[in-house]
Amino acid sequence: MMRVLKSREMLVLGLLVAMILAVATVNKAVLYPITLINIVNSSIFLVLLAIGQMFVVLTRGIDVSVGAIAGIAAVIFGFALNDGVPLPLAMLAAMLTGLVAGAVNGAGVVFVGIPPIIMTLSTLGIYRGLMRVLTGGSWIEEVPQSIKALAVTRVASVPLMVWAVAALILVTAFLLWRIKASRFFYAVGDNREGAYLLGLNVNATEFAAYALSGLFAGMAAIVFVGQIGFVPMQTGQGQELKAIAAVVLGGVSLMGGTGSIWSAVIGALFLTAVDSMMIFLHVPGSWNNAVAGAVLLAVVVSDYLIRRAVRNRQLARRAAEVLGAEAEPATGREVAS
Amino acid sequence: MTLPGWSKSWEAMLAAALVAELAILGMISPAFLNVENLLFSTSDFAHVIIAAVGLTLVIITAGIDISGVSVMGLASIVMGLAFVAGAPIGLAVVVALATGVAAGAFNGVVVSRTDVNPLVITLATLFLFSGIATGLPTLLDLLGFKAYGAGGFEAYQYEGITGLPKSFTWLGTGSLGWVPVPLIVTIAVALVAGLLLARTRFGRFLYFIGVSAEVARFSGVPVRRTLIGVYAFNGLCAAIAGLVLTAYFTSARSDLGSEALLNIITAVVLGGTSIQGGSGSVLGTFLAGLVLGYLRQGLLALGITSDVVPVIVGALLMGSVALKIGSAALARNRANRAATESGRRAVAATAHPD
Numbered sequence: 001m002m003r004v005l006k007s008r009e010m011l012v013l014g015l016l017v018a019m020i021l022a023v024a025t026v027n028k029a030v031l032y033p034i035t036l037i038n039i040v041n042s043s044i045f046l047v048l049l050a051i052g053q054m055f056v057v058l059t060r061g062i063d064v065s066v067g068a069i070a071g072i073a074a075v076i077f078g079f080a081l082n083d084g085v086p087l088p089l090a091m092l093a094a095m096l097t098g099l100v101a102g103a104v105n106g107a108g109v110v111f112v113g114i115p116p117i118i119m120t121l122s123t124l125g126i127y128r129g130l131m132r133v134l135t136g137g138s139w140i141e142e143v144p145q146s147i148k149a150l151a152v153t154r155v156a157s158v159p160l161m162v163w164a165v166a167a168l169i170l171v172t173a174f175l176l177w178r179i180k181a182s183r184f185f186y187a188v189g190d191n192r193e194g195a196y197l198l199g200l201n202v203n204a205t206e207f208a209a210y211a212l213s214g215l216f217a218g219m220a221a222i223v224f225v226g227q228i229g230f231v232p233m234q235t236g237q238g239q240e241l242k243a244i245a246a247v248v249l250g251g252v253s254l255m256g257g258t259g260s261i262w263s264a265v266i267g268a269l270f271l272t273a274v275d276s277m278m279i280f281l282h283v284p285g286s287w288n289n290a291v292a293g294a295v296l297l298a299v300v301v302s303d304y305l306i307r308r309a310v311r312n313r314q315l316a317r318r319a320a321e322v323l324g325a326e327a328e329p330a331t332g333r334e335v336a337s
Numbered sequence: 338m339t340l341p342g343w344s345k346s347w348e349a350m351l352a353a354a355l356v357a358e359l360a361i362l363g364m365i366s367p368a369f370l371n372v373e374n375l376l377f378s379t380s381d382f383a384h385v386i387i388a389a390v391g392l393t394l395v396i397i398t399a400g401i402d403i404s405g406v407s408v409m410g411l412a413s414i415v416m417g418l419a420f421v422a423g424a425p426i427g428l429a430v431v432v433a434l435a436t437g438v439a440a441g442a443f444n445g446v447v448v449s450r451t452d453v454n455p456l457v458i459t460l461a462t463l464f465l466f467s468g469i470a471t472g473l474p475t476l477l478d479l480l481g482f483k484a485y486g487a488g489g490f491e492a493y494q495y496e497g498i499t500g501l502p503k504s505f506t507w508l509g510t511g512s513l514g515w516v517p518v519p520l521i522v523t524i525a526v527a528l529v530a531g532l533l534l535a536r537t538r539f540g541r542f543l544y545f546i547g548v549s550a551e552v553a554r555f556s557g558v559p560v561r562r563t564l565i566g567v568y569a570f571n572g573l574c575a576a577i578a579g580l581v582l583t584a585y586f587t588s589a590r591s592d593l594g595s596e597a598l599l600n601i602i603t604a605v606v607l608g609g610t611s612i613q614g615g616s617g618s619v620l621g622t623f624l625a626g627l628v629l630g631y632l633r634q635g636l637l638a639l640g641i642t643s644d645v646v647p648v649i650v651g652a653l654l655m656g657s658v659a660l661k662i663g664s665a666a667l668a669r670n671r672a673n674r675a676a677t678e679s680g681r682r683a684v685a686a687t688a689h690p691d
Binding site for chain 2: 062108112113114115117118119121122123124125126128129130132133137241244245248254255284286287288289290291292293294296297300301303304305
């Protein structure tokens with residue numbers, strides 16, 4: 001129990017609650033259920049991107065192409081819908097697009113050995129360019145508006161889409177908890193050689209991480225198109241950096257091996273909530289990025305300071321033990337020497 | 338085949354690639370191969386090379402700084418605001434450059450004082466600096482300072498801060514004889530960075546830190562001071578790039594350069610700098626920047642839409658790294674085989690000593 005309470009996820013969740021309460025003292029409207037639901041509703045796109053990103057970062061990689069993958073998946077989704085493909089099949093097409101795009105990243109990183117940031121930066125340019133080539137640079141606007149039903153229909157005043165994403169998160173969390181192979185991501189990220197020597201399939205694990213990242217970006221594209229009802233060229237632009245910021249904020253270390261799906265969810269929620277809070281404080285939207293950046297910087301730096309303090313205390317205790325042992329009568333020491 | 342050693346270097350290959358590229362583009366569209374055209378089209382991408390030169394030094398230390406693109410916008414808007422506030426243009430430029438150095442040094446302090454990944458730190462400051470750049474004019478306006486220049490808010494939103502004096506826009510649009518000023522600035526920045534890297538102790542420290550920061554520290558290298566210095570230098574380069582771009586567009590905007598990140602990192606990596614640190618050169622980055630820039634210009638001149646350009650740039654980035662990995666693996670194989678052979682011969686020689 002204590003471990004859960006001390007975790008980075010709880011720290012950020014606490015910060016989130018504190019921020020909302022602090023803003024509530026200025027503007028009570030923040031605490032209306034509808035406000036909170038709307039914050040969650042506008043965060044689910046980033047939540048999905050961040051969950052995908054989490055898999056890659058766990059293995060000590062990085063994927064800066066998720067926004068572009070979401071963009072190209074959205075285009076395929078829009079095309080499929082416009083060609084009269086039934087909705088479930090169109091969704092499948094979007095997810096498949098994401099999966100393939102992610103698999104390309106995985107192939108480059110795992111089988112060619114290109115450093116992750118270079119590989120995904122290349123595909124960022126390639127996917128974003130392809131997206132424009134496919135559409136001729138214009139928005140896809142005539143998407144059947146039935147797709148918006150998912151985002152507009154509310155059950156218990158929460159949009160169906162949010163329920164769906166919540167269910168997806170729970171199922172993913174359950175699978176990650178029950179499937180032993182999900183620990184491979186942590187093992188590979190924490191110590192690649194060690195994982196290899198243990199007999200884990202390191203290559204397959206890394207490949208799977210990038211493919212999953214693409215898959216979740218594909219799902220994010222479905223959410224995006226469902227929420228706004230058309231496909232603009234800017235779909236997902238700049239979101240790759242937000243997704244990385246979200247997972248890091250939530251406690252997934254870029255050094256690999258630490259963090260959980262809740263890190264991604266809470267980090268993404270936090271970043272979205274920051275934007276909303278600015279509105280309630282009547283701060284012009286132009287400051288959103290500055291606040292998000294300052295929060296991320298403050299969290300990672302204070303995390304470092306806390307870790308250092310804890311380690312220093314452990315070292316001090318250890319030093320005291322050693323000194324205490326030396327001060328004792330020499331019996332033990334003679335045996336040792 | 339006995340080629341001199343320098344001709345096998347990555348830089349020589351880049352130079353050959355540049356010549357080949359210009360020749361091919363020139364064959365397809367002869368108008369492209371006009372000296373004046375070639376010189377003046379560098380103004381379109383000079384800012385990318387300037388920023389990439391600074392980033393090269395950072396990546397050599399095994400670090401990275403993606404916040405440079407935000408510093409470009411920040412320097413631009415700071416210069417514009419200082420000018421609107423009535424500062425002489427020279428002072429405004431100095432203030433903008435100082436802002437860039439301060440922003441870079443801030444990155445350097447956090448990077449060198451914590452164990453947090455530089456990518457995370459500069460990701461945070463990427464948001465922070467761009468947020469400050471977009472927020473600053475609104476804040477000053479709220480405080481009653483007319484930040485938007487003569488045109489008011491509407492005009493500011495569309496065109497940024499305009500009305501900059503000729504003496505400043507000369508930086509982006511002027512020329513000395515045949516050579517455009519942005520190119521001169523680029524070469525000057527590259528020369529300074531190249532000299533820093535090759536001729537000073539500071540430069541050797543950068544490579545040393547890139548190979549192993551730990552060993553460098555135990556060898557008495559002032560790691561923290563060196564890191565702060567190199568990030569500050571990168572901030573200065575980004576600010577110079579931002580100002581050149583401002584002068585070229587003749588307006589100060591907070592979002593200048595935000596699209597350039599892919600191109601900047603591509604120039605550095607294509608230039609032969611290893612993203613893992615410890616190796617790289619300014620000349621390589623400079624040549625790679627020219628290759629990339631002319632590629633874009635040439636493709637546009639051939640009537641290929643600008644949408645395809647990022648696809649080609651991305652493929653080039655991926656391909657160049659894959660090529661390096663492949664050739665390194667080949668060389669390693671060859672060295673291994675040579676070692677086995679010589680070992681076998683030695684064994685054979687001892688077995689039959691006749």
